[in-house]
Amino acid sequence: MSASGPDAVQVEFEGPLFRVEVQTWGGRRRDVVRHPGACGAVVLIEGDRVLLVRQLREAVGRALLEIPAGIYDVEGEAPEDSIQREIAEETGHLVTELERLGSIFTTPGFTDERIDLFLCRARPDGDPQEHEIDVITMAFGEAIRMALDGTIQDAKSVVALLLTRERLAAETDRADGSPH
Amino acid sequence: MSASGPDAVQVEFEGPLFRVEVQTWGGRRRDVVRHPGACGAVVLIEGDRVLLVRQLREAVGRALLEIPAGIYDVEGEAPEDSIQREIAEETGHLVTELERLGSIFTTPGFTDERIDLFLCRARPDGDPQEHEIDVITMAFGEAIRMALDGTIQDAKSVVALLLTRERLAAETDRADGSPH
Numbered sequence: 001m002s003a004s005g006p007d008a009v010q011v012e013f014e015g016p017l018f019r020v021e022v023q024t025w026g027g028r029r030r031d032v033v034r035h036p037g038a039c040g041a042v043v044l045i046e047g048d049r050v051l052l053v054r055q056l057r058e059a060v061g062r063a064l065l066e067i068p069a070g071i072y073d074v075e076g077e078a079p080e081d082s083i084q085r086e087i088a089e090e091t092g093h094l095v096t097e098l099e100r101l102g103s104i105f106t107t108p109g110f111t112d113e114r115i116d117l118f119l120c121r122a123r124p125d126g127d128p129q130e131h132e133i134d135v136i137t138m139a140f141g142e143a144i145r146m147a148l149d150g151t152i153q154d155a156k157s158v159v160a161l162l163l164t165r166e167r168l169a170a171e172t173d174r175a176d177g178s179p180h
Numbered sequence: 181m182s183a184s185g186p187d188a189v190q191v192e193f194e195g196p197l198f199r200v201e202v203q204t205w206g207g208r209r210r211d212v213v214r215h216p217g218a219c220g221a222v223v224l225i226e227g228d229r230v231l232l233v234r235q236l237r238e239a240v241g242r243a244l245l246e247i248p249a250g251i252y253d254v255e256g257e258a259p260e261d262s263i264q265r266e267i268a269e270e271t272g273h274l275v276t277e278l279e280r281l282g283s284i285f286t287t288p289g290f291t292d293e294r295i296d297l298f299l300c301r302a303r304p305d306g307d308p309q310e311h312e313i314d315v316i317t318m319a320f321g322e323a324i325r326m327a328l329d330g331t332i333q334d335a336k337s338v339v340a341l342l343l344t345r346e347r348l349a350a351e352t353d354r355a356d357g358s359p360h
Contacts, residue, residue, distance in 0.1 A: 006238065013193040013200050015211040017290060020193050020200055023238060030238040031195040033213055035290070057288040058186065058203060058210040064288055071289070102330040104338060106287035107295075108237040108244055109251070110197060110215070113287055114333075148346055150282040153294075155335040158284060162342045166328055 006030070017071065018111075035113035039083040040069030040156045041120045042101070042164040043093060050143045051091050051122070052157075054134040065136065065146070066154040067161070069115070079116045087122060091135045094125035101163045106155060117160045119167055140164075186210070197251065198291075215293035219263040220249030220336045221300045222281070222344040223273060230323045231271050231302070232337075234314040245316065245326070246334040247341070249295070259296045267302060271315045274305035281343045286335060297340045299347055320344075 006023035012031075013020035023030045043051040057064045070086030072079070084095045101117040128135055146152045147161040186203035192211075193200035203210045223231040237244045250266030252259070264275045281297040308315055326332045327341040 005241070012195075015192075015200075015202065016209070017211050018213075020195075022195065025236075025238050029196070031197050032239045033198075033290075038289070056205075057285075058205050059212045059290055060285055060288045060292050060294075061185070064285065066288075069289075103333060104335040105237075105240055105244065105333050106335050107291070107293055108240045108246075108334055109218070109249075110213075110239055111287070111291075112240050114240075115287075115335075148343065153283060153285050154288055155284040155286050155295075155339055158339050159335055159342075162339075163328065 031110060033111035033113070035111050036072045037112075037114045037116070038069055038071045038156075039079050039086065039116045039118065040067045040160055041083050041087060041098075041118040042067055042160045043087055043091065043095075043120045043122050044140065044164075045093065045122055045124075045137065048140050049137050050140045050161075051087075051093060052136045052138065052143065053090055054136055055132060064154050065152050065157070067157045069156065080118075083116075083118050083120070087120065088125070089129045090133050091122075092124060092126045092128040093122035095120045095122045097121040099167075101160055101167065104156060104159055115156045117156065117163065119160075119164050140168075211290060213291035213293070215291050216252045217292075217294045217296070218249055218251045218336075219259050219266065219296045219298065220247045220340055221263050221267060221278075221298040222247055222340045223267055223271065223275075223300045223302050224320065224344075225273065225302055225304075225317065228320050229317050230320045230341075231267075231273060232316045232318065232323065233270055234316055235312060244334050245332050245337070247337045249336065260298075263296075263298050263300070267300065268305070269309045270313050271302075272304060272306045272308040273302035275300045275302045277301040279347075281340055281347065284336060284339055295336045297336065297343065299340075299344050320348075 008024040010022045018035045021032045068090045098120045106113045147158045188204040190202045198215045201212045248270045278300045286293045327338045
């Protein structure tokens with residue numbers, strides 16, 4: 001199961017966000033969306049509340065509730081800097097603590113898009129700069145309920161929220177001195 | 181935040197799996213990958229073991245460990261029928277019980293792809309028909325560990341495994357007569 005690379009690559013579409021390559025692998029055609037990747041974060045404020053954003057997602061024709069996130073569209077910017085900039089722009093919050101949760105491939109059947117996920121703590125610091133995004137705060141437990149019951153449908157948001165729950169539970173266990 | 185629809189749509193790429201539309205919404209350009217959607221399932225066998233598949237994902241240039249899944253590429257086929265067919269083809273197992281876990285948008289910033297997630301119980305029934313896919317069985321708890329520690333990077337697989345854990349925990353609570 002070698003992944004040495006395609007035998008041929010033809011760029012069939014090139015836009016500002018992604019391009020489409022028609023690749024040939026051992027005689028088989030694979031249409032691939034090449035994407036720069038992105039970052040997203042669960043942003044905790046005031047201890048046990050979380051910041052979410054709601055915005056129209058034209059691709060699915062409706063507004064979705066999601067974690068703050070952004071595309072890697074600034075050349076040379078580190079993921080940790082990118083996510084802090086996105087949180088400031090989308091929510092008007094300054095990140096005070098940041099840790100990595102992991103990374104996901106959003107849909108590897110047709111795109112190389114990878115999203116790096118973070119857990120952040122933040123405090124208010126100015127106004128959001130993106131006026132087409134509604135910022136919503138809720139109890140962290142309520143966001144978990146919405147990830148589990150299907151109210152939150154965005155894959156990266158569900159993954160990040162559930163990974164955060166694990167992380168916080170592990171921290172609580174350590175603080176309690178419970179055995180692992 | 182109306183989602184009445186785009187002002188203009190131009191198809192810029194059309195392939196066997198997806199097409200790319202350049203849409204205009206209130207003067208803004210949105211490049212959208214239109215995808216038929218897909219289904220995926222956590223498949224439990226022998227009580228507490230799970231079936232996973234490993235295959236080369238050309239788009240990301242490596243083999244990934246995932247739940248069995250398939251694209252909605254048969255006109256008129258119901259999601260429940262599609263997932264059972266995919267499980268038979270990919271793993272050689274017959275589904276004996278099936279329930280819905282939910283649905284996710286894989287990456288709604290640029291595609292309408294939605295994946296319906298199922299939890300299935302299954303038993304061996306013939307041979308897998310897709311020889312480029314390795315079928316792997318492991319303890320369910322081991323798959324959960326791999327979803328949490330980043331070994332499993334495919335978003336739909338992480339979501340489906342973690343939703344399954346919740347579902348099974350709720351069933352155990354009910355069986356125990358624990359209050360909810």
